[in-house]
Amino acid sequence: MTFEQHGENRFVVPIGPQHPALKEPGHFEFVVDGEIVTGASVRLGYVHRGIEKGAEDRTWTQNLYLMERICGICSHIHATAFVQGVEKLAGVEAPPRARAIREIFAELERIHSHMLWLGVAAHEGGFDALFMYSWRDREVVMDMLEMLSGNRVHYSANLIGGVKYDLTPEMTDKIREGLNYLEERLAHYLDVVNNDETFIGRTRGIGTMTREQAQLLGAVGPTARASNFAYDVRVDAPYAAYAEFPVEMVVAQEGDLHARFVVRILETMESIRVLRRIFENMPESELVTRVPRRIPAGETISRVEAPRGELFYFIASGGGEKPERVKVRTPSLCNWGTVITLAVGHKLADMPMILAGIDPCFSCNDRLVMVKRNRQDPQVWTWADLRNYGIEYYR
Amino acid sequence: MSTLEEILQKAENLLQPFAQSSNRPESNRLDVYLSRENLIPAVKALVEARWGYLSTITGIDRPAAVLEEGQTSEQGEIEVLYSFCSGAAIVSLRVRVPYADAVLPSICPLIPSATLGERELMEMFGVKVEGTPDTSRLILADSWPEGVYPLRKSFVPAARFSGGAEGG
Numbered sequence: 353m354t355f356e357q358h359g360e361n362r363f364v365v366p367i368g369p370q371h372p373a374l375k376e377p378g379h380f381e382f383v384v385d386g387e388i389v390t391g392a393s394v395r396l397g398y399v400h401r402g403i404e405k406g407a408e409d410r411t412w413t414q415n416l417y418l419m420e421r422i423c424g425i426c427s428h429i430h431a432t433a434f435v436q437g438v439e440k441l442a443g444v445e446a447p448p449r450a451r452a453i454r455e456i457f458a459e460l461e462r463i464h465s466h467m468l469w470l471g472v473a474a475h476e477g478g479f480d481a482l483f484m485y486s487w488r489d490r491e492v493v494m495d496m497l498e499m500l501s502g503n504r505v506h507y508s509a510n511l512i513g514g515v516k517y518d519l520t521p522e523m524t525d526k527i528r529e530g531l532n533y534l535e536e537r538l539a540h541y542l543d544v545v546n547n548d549e550t551f552i553g554r555t556r557g558i559g560t561m562t563r564e565q566a567q568l569l570g571a572v573g574p575t576a577r578a579s580n581f582a583y584d585v586r587v588d589a590p591y592a593a594y595a596e597f598p599v600e601m602v603v604a605q606e607g608d609l610h611a612r613f614v615v616r617i618l619e620t621m622e623s624i625r626v627l628r629r630i631f632e633n634m635p636e637s638e639l640v641t642r643v644p645r646r647i648p649a650g651e652t653i654s655r656v657e658a659p660r661g662e663l664f665y666f667i668a669s670g671g672g673e674k675p676e677r678v679k680v681r682t683p684s685l686c687n688w689g690t691v692i693t694l695a696v697g698h699k700l701a702d703m704p705m706i707l708a709g710i711d712p713c714f715s716c717n718d719r720l721v722m723v724k725r726n727r728q729d730p731q732v733w734t735w736a737d738l739r740n741y742g743i744e745y746y747r
Numbered sequence: 748m749s750t751l752e753e754i755l756q757k758a759e760n761l762l763q764p765f766a767q768s769s770n771r772p773e774s775n776r777l778d779v780y781l782s783r784e785n786l787i788p789a790v791k792a793l794v795e796a797r798w799g800y801l802s803t804i805t806g807i808d809r810p811a812a813v814l815e816e817g818q819t820s821e822q823g824e825i826e827v828l829y830s831f832c833s834g835a836a837i838v839s840l841r842v843r844v845p846y847a848d849a850v851l852p853s854i855c856p857l858i859p860s861a862t863l864g865e866r867e868l869m870e871m872f873g874v875k876v877e878g879t880p881d882t883s884r885l886i887l888a889d890s891w892p893e894g895v896y897p898l899r900k901s902f903v904p905a906a907r908f909s910g911g912a913e914g915g
Binding site: 689 | 800802807808828837863902
C-alpha cells in the first residue's frame, strides 16, 4: 500500500474523499503510467463516529440501538451480532420463532442490500437503465421491511433475548407475492449480466482475484466467494435459525467482476428460496425470553454473515451495566486490501467499477472520530448543540 | 470434514510449544496466551499449517488497577487478540504489552492483510507495531494530536452524551 516501489516519476491521481465511486467518503490515490494503474493507496476515516468508544459509555440496551446505527444498509445484522453475543454472555437463547424472524429480517436485508449494490455497480459502469430498474425493484423488498417493522432502514427488530415483531399469515402472503415478482426480475438481471455484450465487456476478466489472493488478502463474503474461496458464516457456524433453515453457499470460479455480479444475484435468489422455506415451517413459540438484569462478566465473540461478508463482534463484560469493550470488525475493512492490490494493471477508467465491485460500505469502517465545530474554536459538539443544530437546520 | 473439536485440537497442538497457558472460554473458542517473543512463531505455525484465516486484531486496554491508598497495583497494559477462524472454531492468540513498552512485531510478512488491523492498533491504542509496512494514518483525522489514543480508557471525550440527560 505504499508508493516506494514506483520511484520518482510517478503520476498520482487522487480520487475522493468526495464521491470516489459511491456517495460515501474515502480517499484513494492511484499511481498511473499513462492510463494504467501501477499502485494504489486508501485513506479512510472521514465518517468516523467513535462508536466503539461510545459503546463503553452506554448500557447494554442503549448499545443495541447504537450498534444498529453503524450501518444504514445492513443495520439488522449489526444488531443481531450484538444481541447474540450479549445473549451468550447472559447464558440465554432466543426462542425458536424469534430466531426464525431474525433470519427472515437478515435475508430480506440481504436482498435489499444486494439489489442496492447491483444498481450502484451498474451505475459505475455506465449502465444507468440497469441501475434504475434494480432500484425500482428494490422498493418491493423495502416495502416488505416497512410492513414488518414500520421502518425502511433501521428496522429495530431485535431485543436482547428475542425480537419485537411477529409475522401474521397476511404478512407472509404479501411477502411471498413480492418474492415471486423479485425472483422473476432477478432471473432477468442474471440474463443481462451473463449475456449483454457491453456489460460483459466491462466485467469479464476485470479485477480478477485468484483463490490464493483472496485468502492472502483476507477477502470475505461474496467478494471471496466469487473467487471460489468458500466460506460463509451462515453455513460454517450457523446462528439464528440457519441450522433449521440452511442456505446453500454460492461460489464462482472466475474471480473477476463478472463473477461478483453472478454470485450476488444467485445469493439473492437463494435468500428468496430460504425465506419461502421458513414461511412454510414457521416455528411456534413466544418472541422473547427472560434475560437477567445484569450481564455476567465474561468475553464472547459473535460472528454473522452480513450482506458484505463476515461481521465479527468481540464483546467483553465486566459484570456492570455497560460493556467493557465492544470491537466491531466489518466486512468492508477486509475487502479494501483486495481493491488496492487488484487495481494494479488495470485502466484508470475501470477503477470505479472495481471499487464498487467489493460493495464497500464506508460507514461500516468509519466509526471512531469526534465531530468538530467548524469555527475558530475547535470545540467539540455536545448532544444539545447537535440537537439545536438539527432543529435550526430544518426550521 | 473434521469436527469442531478436532479443528480446535489441531490448533492447540500447533500452538502448544509457544503457549504460556491456554483455555477454552466457549465451546468453539480456544484462547492461547503468549509472550511477545512467541507471537511470530505462533502465527507462523497457524499460517504454515493453513489453519483458518486471520479474522481480526482486537486491542483491549487494561489500565492499572487503583488500590485503596490511591496507588496502582501494577502498570497498565494493552492486551491484543489475534483472532483466527476456521469454520465455527475461533482461536485467539493473546499478547499483553505494558504501556511503557507497548511494542509488538508486525505479522504482515506472514499475513499481508493484517496491515489494516495493525494500523488501527497503532492509532487507537498507541501500540508501536515494528516492521509494519505502512504507518500513515488510516482512521483518525490529520489534525488529531500525536500521542492521544482514543480507545485507551484514560481518554475521555470532551462532551459525552449521557443517555438523554443533557437536554435530550
